[in-house]
Amino acid sequence: MAIDLDFTFSDTVAGRVLARRGRQVELRTPGGGTVVVHLTDVTYGQRLRNLGEPYQDVTGRLDDLLAPGALVFSHGPVYPHEGGLHHQATAVVVVSGPGSPLPYASSGWWTAQLRGLARFYRRSQFGDGPIDFTGYRTELGGGGGKTTVHIQETDTISRMVYGMASAFTLTGEEDFLDVAEAGSDYLHDHLRSVDPVEDIVSWYHGLDAGGPRPRGFYASEFGDDRGAIPAYEQIYALAGLVQTYRMTGAPALLADAEGTVRLFERFFADRRLGGYYSHIDPVTLDPHHASLGPNRSRKNWNSVGDHAPAYLFNLYGATGDERYLHMLEHTFDMIVTHMPDRSADGSPFVDERFHADWTPDRSWGWQQDRAVVGHNLKIAWNLMRMNAAMPKPAYRELAERIGRTMPDVGRDPRRGGWYDMVERRADLGRHAFVWHDHKTWWQQEQAVLAYLVLAGNTGDDGFLRHAEEASAFYNAFFLDHDEGAVHFSVLADGVPYHVGDERLKGSHAMSMYHAAELAYLAEVYGRLLVHREPLDLWFRPRADAYYPQGLLRVAPDMLPPGRVVLDSVLVDGAPHTDFDSASLTVRLPVDRARHLVRARLRPVGSTS
Template sequence: MNAGPTAAVPFTFSDRTAGYVVGRRGREVELRTLDGRLVTVHLTDVTYAHRMRNLGEPYQDATGSMDEHLRPGAFLFSYGPVYPEGGELHYQATELIFVTEAGGTPPYERAGWWTSQLGRLASFYRTSQFGTGPVDFADYRTEIRAGGAKTGRHVQETDTISRMVYGMATAYMLTGEEDFLDVAERGSRYLHDHMRFSDPAEDVVYWYHGIDVRGPRESKLFASEFGDDYRAIPAYEQIYALVGLTQTYRLTGDPVIRADIEGTVRLFERYFADRKLGGYFSHIDPVTLSPHSDALGPNRSRKNWNSVGDHAPAYLFNLFLATGEERYRRILEHTFDMIVTHMPDRNSPFVNERFHADWTPDTTWGWQQDRAVVGHNLKIAWNLMRMNATMPKREYLALAERIGATMPDVGRDPQRGGWYDMVQRLPERGRHPFVWHDRKTWWQQEQAILAYLVLAGHTGDQDALLHAREASAFYNSFFLDHDEGGVHFTVLADGLPYLVGDERLKGSHAMSMYHKAELAYLAEVYTRLLVHREPLDLWFRPGAGADFPQRLLRVAPDVLPPGRVELESVRVDGAPHTDFDARSMTVSLPDTGDRSTVRVRLRPVRS
């Protein structure tokens, strides 16, 4: 028997809204989204609320105090079903996450937020790799599951070890925790002993892709094992081999580390550099060391963002900070001159990222095609500002500010918050379509936070500071794994974790400690010293034979705008030390014959 027509079940979906409270009428809360639209969110009798929290902090329920939090100006995230009805969207709130109260300081701008987060991350990776006992890098594994357990993969990749070393060295710099420095130094020594190949005839150092530790003897993997770079030596692998070594050298002055860094820089200048047209080639042949070998296939005679630009944040800035040597500043200058000369595109808000030898854009290479990686554009912006601080050029500032002004409209999610991954570089039907998905990765959030935080710190731009705060809110609300530790690789557009394939891992070819630690360190530095104008303590651990030029320990936290920050005080092994220069932020190391613990306090220069 036919029961007759029934009402169709309306199409619904669940989604998140990021916004500022404008007003409230009973159970209806009006929010202003990040792009200025007004959205009404409907509360129900089962709506629950909590405050955003840092790693290691307990759940902070706010359900019973929602009325106190839902005041004009408060920033929050709402999540729940969305009902498309009559051409409009009706938002129902199941969950509210309160980030700030009206007019309040975001919790991630309070002194120590990022330091605490980095300490928790360092503890997670230390325990995952080595347990709580002695550190032996023979036990290191590239892949780490979500909860910290290792997978069965036996290859130790050079880059991921170096990235972990960076994270541990940086954690020591912010916390003074000796165990983190121990991991960094043991990792640096392991890289030297197991992953390094020194060619005395050419006076250069290469780094193996990794080693396979199955069986009684380790098997060296010279060329890359990955599809994009298979059987080639990619520049980015050599670059990231230095990221942890350079940060550790910055703390210790270890002459062995310095020699390895110098040998690798000679490798770049001798075999990757294009002496005719500038920049660095992306790959060289492992036999001939030529970037023009036919064996390189689609990587023959190519340049890309990574091979040209990644030198700067990965090791060059930190090498310059540690030594003050002009030759490194000149390499940095060349790198950024190539970026501002060849990468901008008048027809797109995004830079070109891949090039032929003559700098003609390559829009047909592999997965990249004519597509934009949002994070690469943002990374260019904050590193241009650092370069502009030490060598001002109008081209550097202009491109950084152009990227900062244009990226929110094409790379940010104005409804939910957070920043996207990959989009088409040229618009179609008035927008830049997603390439594969609208998910968000952890490292691209880092680039957004730092792009706008560094812009705000250097220029005082309040719009940039707002973008930095909103990006920080999304990252701290949805990427921190409060259940198992660490940071999620990817979340869906609405912030829910995406735990599929390699993206469920906490350690992989793509993820170690580098981006998370770099974010925590620089966010603490810029927020404390330049945004809120508060002092900051850092730790260093130079040895008796520290290989620093003029025996000067350089403690500038980053390449900051000149005259904005100075060194207030120094303690060596707990005792006051007065032999330092406040403005140059250098410490004359005492000739004690012993290793020293140096704690410095930096402060904003008083107006």
């Protein structure tokens, strides 16, 4: 049945140029369809630009740039015309011209983006002056200015600390590490709770710093978790601390991480059926307490799977401690065993919420029987990381299966980019949107990293194409060139959505972390696994640094065995030869001084 459209709208279409006929440009969209866009005498064009780069007008070169092979986005009015839709190109973003490389595939693109993010958040929180976390605020306006909300959430501090430590290791700019260390000290001194009887560490939800004396909140103040201790808040409290520990070897940070892991293993872990409960009571530390209401005796993706990307890969990578490898193995065994939908009419999306006995809970709160697209991509990404640390067929099989099925059910086939939430069941022939067709920044991150690591591990050109297209959409529409950092969400066509909390650059949900993690690991995967180029990393171990076996482990992530070697090391600018190329470890000088270490990693078979 034909649908008669009698209205106009503005829209975006993405694709590679297939053919050019005068003012008509035929594009092959990410989903494989074709769309013709019509240029006019007022169509203007710009080059894709990185954060902090100036506008580059290419209007006068569009005739040359819009040739077969070019990757572009076109935005403009759409209206009925001769039985079809007429796509009028008002604005064209040229990602790459015909035969030219993709800009974000070049060395340093993501590093430069991370540097820009770090400078934005450093300036927003502390200006150009001293680093004083008593003035830190979770909520930041769209331009980075502080609002009248005086809350300091533990997780948002930790997430900013993660971003700063990551920015330091890619750039060597020591001011970023100064911020990370100051934030780690602030968390340790003001937001940590130590139980000497149970020998555990836990973390406050946050502080209200608005009055003459800060007031702490131990239990969560966030809506879904109010009055409880949610696992994910304790998990993300470690994100920045562990990343900073990797760079500095600070013994107190390792002790805090180990104490928090004991909290997980003693009070969140289900010793009988496996996995980790999502919430515990703040007084009894009991996951089955009646006070938890709908969160009583529950498990979810965050409480089980988020350990790995938030801190556990980095904790294992920094220490080489087999305990953390076994914890990772348990986490991913639970994922591959319980999260895929194996029912007769199974959904391509994983189940995300569970009762204590691992039966899916498809009636919980806002989740119901709905899928968060980014969580599925996050599982694929992290399964491939785990497969590098401990190869198992089940890990790789599920990662590749998710990677191959998600584009058809979670990606925008015409505009590019990845959706937020959809129904897990395909009624009316498709997985319907839950509330809207917007796209959030963190879900684009999961897509880029999932497909980069899949491509880097398998050599599959299809996975690489998905990574390139996801990177194109993110870089074209999420970078805020007017006020800095990245937009929280955009409409389906890429126009920023600045309503409510989504207008903010700092909130309970946003604090540099996902954008920084994307830039950091996209540079790592792109250089070392996909394009096979060397990568420099910086570390600054403290004078009292403690690394097990006295070894600084410089691997930036879980890399496939035998793919990367440590090529050279500089300590305070001088060559240092006491390192193991294959294990990517450096034996530090024993003079108890603080040193700046630069490690150059090189893919096997490439040249420095």
